[in-house]
Amino acid sequence: MKKYLIYLLMLSMAPLAVGCDDDDEVSDESIFPTGTVERNAFDTWLLNNYTYPYNVEVLYRLEDIESDMDYNLVPATYGNSVRLAKLIKHLWMEAYDEVCGPEFLRTYCPRVIHMVGSPAYNTSGEIVLGTAEGGMKITLYNVNSVEGYLADGDMEQLNFFFFKTMHHEFAHILHQTKYYPSTFEAVSGNYTSSNWINIEDDEALQMGFVTPYGSSAVHEDFVEIISVYVTHTAEEWEAMMQTADVQNAQTGKTGREVIEAKLQIVREYLRDSWNFSLDSLREVVQRRSSEIKYLDLENL
Numbered sequence: 503m504k505k506y507l508i509y510l511l512m513l514s515m516a517p518l519a520v521g522c523d524d525d526d527e528v529s530d531e532s533i534f535p536t537g538t539v540e541r542n543a544f545d546t547w548l549l550n551n552y553t554y555p556y557n558v559e560v561l562y563r564l565e566d567i568e569s570d571m572d573y574n575l576v577p578a579t580y581g582n583s584v585r586l587a588k589l590i591k592h593l594w595m596e597a598y599d600e601v602c603g604p605e606f607l608r609t610y611c612p613r614v615i616h617m618v619g620s621p622a623y624n625t626s627g628e629i630v631l632g633t634a635e636g637g638m639k640i641t642l643y644n645v646n647s648v649e650g651y652l653a654d655g656d657m658e659q660l661n662f663f664f665f666k667t668m669h670h671e672f673a674h675i676l677h678q679t680k681y682y683p684s685t686f687e688a689v690s691g692n693y694t695s696s697n698w699i700n701i702e703d704d705e706a707l708q709m710g711f712v713t714p715y716g717s718s719a720v721h722e723d724f725v726e727i728i729s730v731y732v733t734h735t736a737e738e739w740e741a742m743m744q745t746a747d748v749q750n751a752q753t754g755k756t757g758r759e760v761i762e763a764k765l766q767i768v769r770e771y772l773r774d775s776w777n778f779s780l781d782s783l784r785e786v787v788q789r790r791s792s793e794i795k796y797l798d799l800e801n802l
Contacts, residue, residue, distance in 0.1 A: 544584055547802045551591055552615075556608050560587055562617040562645075578619040578645040585648045585799045586617060586664065592797060594668045597786045602778045610675055614639035619646040632667035637675040642667060652799065657791055661733040665787075669732055673725035680775040686767045687720040689760055692752075694718060707746035710753075710760025727761070727768050732784040 544562075552558045562583035564575060578586075598607050612634070621644045622630040633641045644663050651659045690710050694701065694717045701714040711717040716726035731739065746757030753760070769780050 543802050544580065544587075547584075548587065552587070555604070556595060556611055558611055558613060558615060560615045560617070562587075564618065574620075575618050575622060575643075576620040576646070578617040581800070582619070582646050582648045583617050584802065585652065586642070586645055588797065588799050589648070589660070589794065590615065590664070590668065592794065593665055593787065593790050594672075597783065597790055598672075600786050601783050602776070606778075610672075610679065612638055612640050612671065612675070616641040617645045618643045620644065631663055632671070634671045634674065637671075637678060640668065640671050652794075655795070657794075661791075666729045666733050669729035670725045673728040674721065676772075676776060677721065677724055682724060682771045682775075683767060686724060686764060686771075689763050689767070690720075690723065692717075693720060693723070704745050707742055707761070708748040708757040709750065710746070710755070710757045710764075712742065712761060723764070724768065727765055728772075728780065731765065731768075731780060732787045734784075735788055 548560045552560050560583075562578050562580075564577035595607055595611075616639060618641060624630060630643060632643065642664055647663065648660070650656075651663075692709065696718070698706075698714045698716075698718040701709070701717060703714065706712070706714040706717055709717060711723060711726070712730040713726050716723040716730075730742075734742070743758045743761065746761055749756050750760075772778055772780050
């Protein structure tokens with residue numbers, strides 16, 4: 503299946519000096535599981551919390567058939583896989599359950615969530631935050647950073663690396679199932695294709711896009727509005743809109759006017775086509791985000 507690359511973060515890649523002793527030996531043990539893997543407590547928890555209620559399989563062992571061989575990857579640790587699985591259930595799955603009812607995700611959710619421990623770097627030195635395959639499988643990278651983000655109370659990083667990705671990809675499934683109005687594309691029209699990587703965050707806002715990646719194509723613009731809106735508080739969103747409140751010489755409109763016009767179309771689409779409120783979803787996501795400090799993310 504074709505993979506769609508989402509969210510690239512430009513990094514400066516400094517050369518690394520690596521030394522080794524002549525006596526060092528390279529292990530011939532594969533990082534990929536082989537043979538029959540005995541089910542552990544986490545596997546049982548996943549069956550009861552993902553597979554049975556949602557018909558979703560979570561892959562956290564690095565399996566060669568599921569992994570992209572273009573990247574040098576390491577497996578997700580057991581502990582961080584547990585933490586992220588619990589966070590996804592609380593912040594994403596149960597948020598949609600609360601707003602849309604229990605059958606909604608079971609019907610439309612991707613069937614596989616694949617966790618990889620390390621980031622994935624492409625040949626340009628960019629980090630890939632996630633990939634999706636035809637609405638059926640989402641791969642999340644950098645899972646081994648979850649423990650550190652939680653220790654720092656860094657919800658911004660958790661959203662950036664994981665939950666914005668989840669909302670982004672699920673929004674693709676929704677608009678591919680029931681298409682949004684053509685009036686959405688007409689609001690902006692100035693999509694930049696691959697040039698989005700050269701656009702700064704503030705510049706994108708003033709152009710009328712919530713992220714630089716949103717400027718790449720109309721479908722990405724649509725889902726970025728949803729994913730950014732629900733993962734930001736009302737105060738954070740307003741700060742973005744204040745940055746966007748600069749008039750564009752070509753359109754005669756401010757970036758804020760353009761974003762808010764598109765946001766209204768998104769609201770109406772989700773209300774009319776899917777019978778739920780984007781603002782209600784954000785309210786639930788934000789409330790649940792404030793609750794993670796009370797969750798037991800260690801024990802099953």
